[in-house]
Amino acid sequence: MREFDYQRAQDVSGAVALLGADPEARFLGGGTNLVDLMKSGVERPGRLVDVRELPLDRIESTAAGGLRIGATVTNSDLAAHPEVRRRYPALTQAVLAGASGQLRNMATVGGNLLQRTRCGYFADVAKPCNKRVPGSGCPAVEGEHRNHAILGASGHCVAVHPSDMGVALAAFDAVVEYETESGPGELALTDFYLPVGDTPHLETALPPGALVTAVTLPPAPAAASRYRKVRERASYAFAIGSVAAALDIQGGVVREARLALGAVASRPWRAHAAEALLTGGPADATAYAAAADAELAAAQPLPDNGYKVTLLRNLIVAVLTELTEEAAR
Ligand SMILES: Cc1cc2nc3c(=O)[nH]c(=O)nc-3n(C[C@H](O)[C@H](O)[C@H](O)COP(=O)(O)OP(=O)(O)OC[C@H]3O[C@@H](n4cnc5c(N)ncnc54)[C@H](O)[C@@H]3O)c2cc1C
Ligand code: SF4
Structure with missing residues (x-):
């Protein structure tokens, strides 16, 4: 080292x-x-x-009715916070689905959003990798890519972002606040990560040298929310697919839908096409499957990760159905 x-x-x-x-x-x-x-x-x-001694370790209510989560709040403290558990249950579930207890005690909110991909080629300095060494190539496209992206990737990089927390934050319309030498700024989480294009080494829209200071959540949606993650083993492992969702159902009709997908793209994937189809439609499994299909129509799987399309379709329908049953209780 x-x-x-x-x-x-x-x-x-x-x-x-x-x-x-x-x-x-x-x-x-x-x-x-x-x-x-x-x-x-x-x-x-x-x-x-x-940055761990910075005064950024608090979770506070905002005047707008949301929460402001300091960047050095640990993953454990975030998951356990009573207001997070009560108002944003999918966020608590997402954080608890990530890593292990010991890691969550150490890991911070800022670090979680800025963690790097788990692509094996990225982690191996003996291998080419466009993300690590721009222009060196992407061996994953023709090599090991079972856990890689099906949405929004490019021939230059097909890696996925590994954060569970980020998927729930995307569904809740979180905003990332940062500080630079020339002053503060903020980015919607959905704009925080850059599209892959031909520059996979450029991962976020943060200005150079920016310190993430907080993540702000607007008021929670009226409806219940849920995060579900599929992984290859039950103990700590990264997602091969995940869904964060919230549904507001009134009289059998979906009034508001929030849906974000994880482990499918280089960033938490807000499922706008599915949300548009769900909103105003019937709260039933047929409509949920149609919404999932609409979102996944853009999927471009590689030879060994086509299973993710089916996995995500089933996962979306399952989570939305669970939320519907919960709303009916
Ligand atoms: C065995 C294992 C299993 C894991 N499983 C999961 C999982 O299932 N799901 C999941 O989501 N994660 C998982 N993780 C990843 C873990 O969640 C991240 O390592 C952790 O969240 C990173 O937070 P950190 O504070 O330790 O970041 P660090 O390691 O300290 O930093 C990560 C990056 O963020 C930058 N950074 C840190 N704080 C700031 C800031 N405030 N402003 C600007 N830049 C900053 C650092 O410079 C660095 O580039 C796992 C990790 C391990 C080791
Ligand atoms: S998928 Fe991305 S991170 Fe993995 S080898 Fe290709 S360029 Fe590197």
Whole structure:
């Protein structure tokens, strides 16, 4: 591992100044992803700016009726927060479906959104990878891609974003707040991650050196919400497909639908086509299957990950049906 300097920031402006414009410096959250990548040589920062002592570890109600979640809130504290559990249950479920208890105790909200892909070629510095070394190629397209993207990918990269939390945040219309040397800014979570195109190494719309300071949630939807994840083993493993959904049903008609998919694209995938079809339609399995088909019509599976189309279709119908049954109780 390359030698690096370590500094602990005490306030937000200090953290941003410490990172400065140094392209070789990185913020350190819980370190559960970054340190692994440093050990494997994928990341070789010359300086780490530890953000864990910043006063960003609180979850507060906003004047608008939502929640503001500080960027250094741990995944465990986020999942356990009474207002998150009560108003945004899919978020608690998503966070608890991720990693292990020990990891969630360390991992932060900011770090979770900015964790890197689990593509095996990305993690292996002996292999080419456009995301790690732009222009070197994407061996996953013709190689191992069982867990890779079916939506929004390009021939330059077919990796998926691994965050469970991000999928629920996308369904809840979360906004990411950040701070730079020239002032604060914010991005809707759905605009936070860049399309892959021919620049898979450019992953987010954050300005260089930006510190994520918080994630803000607007008021929760009236309806119940749910997150369901499919993985290859029951203990901690990344998703091969997941769904975050909320449905407001009145008189057998869907008044409002929120739907986001995970492990299908380079970012949490907000299912706008499905939502449009669901809204105003009947609250039944036929309509849910039609909505799933509408969203997945854009899927471009590779030879070994076509199963994800069927998996996601079934998962969407199952989660929406569960929410419908819950609403009827
Ligand atoms: C065995 C294992 C299983 C896992 N399973 C899952 C899973 O099932 N689902 C899931 O979602 N995740 C899973 N994870 C990933 C885990 O959730 C992430 O490693 C964790 O959330 C990252 O948070 P962190 O605070 O440790 O980030 P770090 O490792 O500290 O940082 C990650 C990245 O974010 C940047 N960063 C950190 N904080 C900020 C900030 N405030 N502003 C700007 N940049 C910042 C860092 O510079 C770095 O680039 C797993 C990890 C492991 C090791
Ligand atoms: S899918 Fe993306 S991360 Fe994986 S090898 Fe290809 S370019 Fe690299």
